[in-house]
Amino acid sequence: MSSPSPRNPDLHCHSNVSDGTLAPDELARRAHAQGVDLWALTDHDELSGLPEAQRTAEALGMRFVPGVEISVSFAAQTVHIVALDIDPTHTELVNGLQQIRAGRDQRARDMAAALENHLGIDDVYAGALRYAGNPALLSRTHFARLLVEQGICRQTHEVFGRFLTPGKPGYVEHEWACLDDALTWIRAAGGVAVIAHPGRYRFSAAEEWALFDRFKSLGGQGIEVVTGSHTASQARKYARLSLEFGFYASRGSDFHSPGESICDLGRLATLPADLAPVWDLLH
Structure with a gap:
């Protein structure tokens, strides 16, 4: 049935x-x-x-x-x-x-370097990893949460729009x-x-x-x-x-x-x- x-x-x-x-x-x-x-x-x-x-x-x-x-x-x-x-x-x-x-970990390291260079902040990779726990699962969302935590943006959607979509300073092709x-x-x-x-x-x-x-x-x-x-x-x-x-x-x-x-x-x-x-x- x-x-x-x-x-x-x-x-x-x-x-x-x-x-x-x-x-x-x-x-x-x-x-x-x-x-x-x-x-x-x-x-x-x-x-x-x-x-x-x-x-x-x-x-x-x-x-x-x-x-x-x-x-x-x-x-x-x-x-x-x-x-x-x-x-x-x-x-x-x-x-x-x-x-x-x-392939996720190397992409994440490249994204961290790009965000550090653009924003003038340190330890972006380590900060994002706190949200993910596993380097093999690091994603743009984890970086977005870090930038909200640091007061750079108010919401994760704002982070994506400013930094993490194609053509923006923290986006890395993969x-x-x-x-x-x-x-x-x-x-x-x-x-x-x-x-x-x-x-x-x-x-x-x-x-x-x-x-x-x-x-x-x-x-x-x-x-x-x-x-x-x-x-x-x-x-x-x-x-x-x-x-x-x-x-x-x-x-x-x-x-x-x-x-x-x-x-x-x-x-x-x-x-x-x-x-x-x-x-x-x-x-």
């Missing part, structure tokens, strides 16, 4: 295993308290939070989806691919993610996994591939079309339509593109922290009724 359709799914969020601030157990409890009934943990390039998240979610009666958000390079930009319903022990996926994490490899790993692990928050990327219309077309040709099946960083007009745009490309539509807050995130867990608008929801593909 198939499971009933979820009333309040949230299929994209982060724990302190990557760049969130809550432990997987705390995150599961917050999701449950917010009425989420189908929940995925999707840390950046990291799987180690999944067992704790699953134990707590299932103890609370939530349906749990093991996931991960994979960093990909496409057309000289970083694109995030959410993998849902994966086997987190699959060797090909585990090894691929390890390759991605191996070559992540290629799209072909990421989709290969996801398929091998039995997962469903979803393009995360497509409205955040700075692609031309032609580049975006090329991304969607290549993604579909490689077996990609979904795009996030309703997500914390999409405006209402962007949600309408990607609803149209979901129908045009024949993608399943996903819904996820991209929650990171109670004090930072645009949208809390489970507080998103519903998907338009004419879209095929990605949870129809999940076991």
Whole structure:
């Protein structure tokens, strides 16, 4: 017998295993308290939070989806691919993610040097590492939290806008996994591939079309339509593109922290009724 359709799914969020601030157990409890009934943990390039998240979610009666958000390079930009319903022990996926994490520490050191040079401050790398704990997981978000702590910016969103996006003084280009490899790993692990928050990327219309077309040709099946960083007009745009490309539509807050995130867990608008929801593909 198939499971009933979820009333309040949230299929994209982060724990302190990557760049969130809550432990997987705390995150599961917050999701449950917010009425989420189908929940995925999707840390950046990291799987180690999944067992704790699953134990707590299932103890609370939530349906749990093991996931991960994979960093990909496409057309000289970083694109995030959410993998849902994966086997987190699959060797090909585990090894691929390890390759991605191996490049994070050097990128972080380069970012720290750039920020120190621009802002005239010291020990940026060590300060950011206090927020991450693990050099292999250092991300822009950890640097953003440090600059808020030091009073340089008031909010992490301000740090990204001033220092940590392409063309800004603390941004460092990095070559992540290629799209072909990421989709290969996801398929091998039995997962469903979803393009995360497509409205955040700075692609031309032609580049975006090329991304969607290549993604579909490689077996990609979904795009996030309703997500914390999409405006209402962007949600309408990607609803149209979901129908045009024949993608399943996903819904996820991209929650990171109670004090930072645009949208809390489970507080998103519903998907338009004419879209095929990605949870129809999940076991």
